[in-house]
Amino acid sequence: MTTSFGAASAGTIAKDPKLQVARSFNGLRSVSNSLLLSRRSTVFRSSSSSSSAASVIKAVSTPVKPEIAPEQKRSKVEIFKEHSNFIRYPLNEEILTDAPNINEAATQLIKFHGSYQQYNRDERGTKSYSFMLRTKNPCGKVSNKLYLVMDDLADQFGIGTLRLTTRQTFQLHGVLKKDLKTVMSAIIKSMGSTLGACGDLNRNVLAPAAPFKRKDYLFAQETAENIAALLTPQSGFYYDMWVDGEKVMSAEPPEVVKARNDNSHCTNFPDSPEPIYGTQFLPRKFKIAVTVAKDNSVDLFTNDIGVVVVSDADGEPQGFNIYVGGGMGRTHRLESTFPLLAEPLGYVPKEDILYAVKAIVVTQRENGRRDDRKYSRMKYLISSWGIEKFRSVVEQYYGKKFEPCHELPEWNFESYLGWHQQGDGRLFCGLHVDSGRVKGVMKKILREIIEKYHLNVRITPNQNIILCDIRQAWKRPITTALAQGGLLQPRLIDPLNVTAMACPALPLCPLAITEAERGIPDILKRIRAIFERVGLRYKESVVIRITGCPNGCARPYMAELGLVGDGPNSYQIWLGGTPNQTVLAKLFKDKVKIQDLEKVLEPLFYHWKRQRLPKESFGEFTNRLGNEKLLELVDKWEGVLPGRTTYNLRLFSDKETFQAMDVLARTQGKNAHQLAIEVIRNYVASQQNGKME
Template identity: 30%
Template structure:
């Protein structure tokens, strides 16, 4: 139900005329009249607008990092409606104090039949009030931060033909991928790139699986691949292919929860490496994790080649954000739930020194953590500047 509602909302909010394709996708011009987009008008949006849906306790889409999110609220298997979050975003620019990552605010609850109108009106507020003169600050989060949450909720209330209800309680357990159930298998894709490498023959393996699989493939918000709808008559064959190509290696919890943007050489915004570097960095860190008994510890680790935050590093328990060629700011303190921003632990650390910086940190974590305490929660308690 939630998936279908997300798909339908996407269909309703996408551009309706062909003009968008003519402008951005190099399509052949087929209409030159005065027709306008029924929702967007003549100017489209000031900047991109991201919408996410999730069903607690899962949060692999990082609802607090999106412009608009809908968190499904259910009772006894029945969908009651959605809590609404607005104003999240990750990217910022060095040297620009007016740009910053921000968590979305919970602004209320709506029923399933009200989702489209809520999304339309929030999108229109972004269209009408977000700045168009500065690309760095043209996201909805800056409008809400600048004008205030009360202004935003009041403006939304004047536009909606119905009142929003108070938000319902919900609990998120992890922004990692959901646990596998019968008929579904998640395969870790390091760096999010399906390719044949010395480590794994992913491309070949998935080609073999696709030739017999009767269900679907889904890409997760953590760059992994879900083989869904595995039927009893293909289950053993798929399991055999997974084993043949070692698609479920005994990786550390750190590697299982790693994510990186493409960065160099593909992204013009990149200041330094990310996708190519993170696996090598994890290689350096894993021997100590094994020594300390932390091999299976689920630690979310993310890397970006610049501060734009495409892999959502500011929500991770441990993150590396490109500061310049071969240098990174080390962030810590995000939560496994994806509901807390981290803090900068050290700035401009040369890549060759990152492992040395982290060795005493991991040693302290292993020795000092409380029962069941995750790395992000411990680092907030033990290493955040306000805790020292």
């Protein structure tokens, strides 16, 4: 008897619980092995004469029986995947039960569908389970219709807020299990998707969010969308689960279909519903970003694959530089885990990019570790092999040699905040959103603008949002409405806030050790107060990123100042990233309590102010001095700024006024200078708002 795992057989299995149990515990392993044996068994060698290139490469989709080859140790998640009928079972049963939660296997599988099970960690007693849904929006593109649907869903089924993520997607928190299918189907039928937003497969593909009509930007965004389509699961499990098998999706470009089906270099599983992923998918999550030269708004080097458009002198795209092996996640006090920057792999002509990306993904699929998930990201494979061996293996699946990477100009971070010309006569407007959390009056005003002017939007990798395709005549009324919603022009936003990021952390993330999103507003205010005390100007800034655990979702290891939760109200401090996100930060200090931040940061900022070289950023300064010297500066700091009095004569004309302000400030946990500055800023803001009204 031949068993098929296509959409038709999946429907039969779903209707018969007995078949599900039998398949789960007895049938699937033999079927998996049949698929393995039916796919190519060809052993091939590189045409290169080097010994590393001549190593044997053999694709294996699932572990084989002992009589065929010794079975390797696998993590529990690998076994869940093998027994799942391509990410269906037991999730298809668990979502139908009356319980508010799902079991362990289903909890792992629902990630592939774009969801995480969570509970409110602020509450004690019985756990209040809910689900976070994450969309998949290549390039951060969100249609007008999808934005309005997500806005409605947040109010009807979530916690009333939308969150913009560092991978250009939405997160919708607080969805109950009984509402999952309603919410998922609403997203799908609005031409949205959550498929692959989480799980062991390719995640959302980043690209610059700016809707410029330049050839290189358009080509980068088109390439990102094609890569996302190439690596989208094909077995239908997502649509079977949430819209009863109805596939609601647009037609794919023929070049994507051709690249996916191509098996000339033994990359695919023949006759499998998942030609690229097989039954086991990838060892761990996989991240890709595409950009153009100079524009590092995507944090290119933090991705498993970074792709850069290379254009000729006339601005015509010719090909791509490819970088591999980036990743942020690590485990505290386990030195064998580490953040890593992507390194150059090579250059390919533009028509080859899908084949090159596929070859890299297959190399990780076949060789990434599946026994210990701490070491399953591609960066550990490259770290173990070295880039030369990795390149040699990828070239076998690609079928060609990579050319050397082309030289590129220096990178810049681009925020795209404020008003810009698109290049087609229309405007776009980039809006800063603190920690990406769209809520309250801001959410209401944004919806009104997007709905009234029928605007499409884009989400940036820095948790901000861009309103696109705005007519010149709409600029003034939109600017006025945005101000009413607290969405200010860039010049009115504290420069520290512009580049700051934080992950959601507590109360819903099960991995969080301490606060991030809820704690960053106060931390930024305290750092601004330090700036004022040490004499740094208001327009000066540093890149600050905060995470509640070491997994690095807000990319703290690329920050000039990264705070990484390592205990209750405690952080590691990382220093040394650069404003253009091209240098990896280094661990500076462990276990710094939140109340002690000033003791560490004040001397660092004080000496940066006085010892920096011309135009030297904070990250460059800390790298130049090194940890040993910086620790010495912190240890010797006595908490009193040399040569400064206890009150600021530029703000206080007399000591009595200062002392009265100081007494009032202490009741609020501040000093007199902080409170005075706050009062002045609030007064100025109120006057400005009054004039606008």
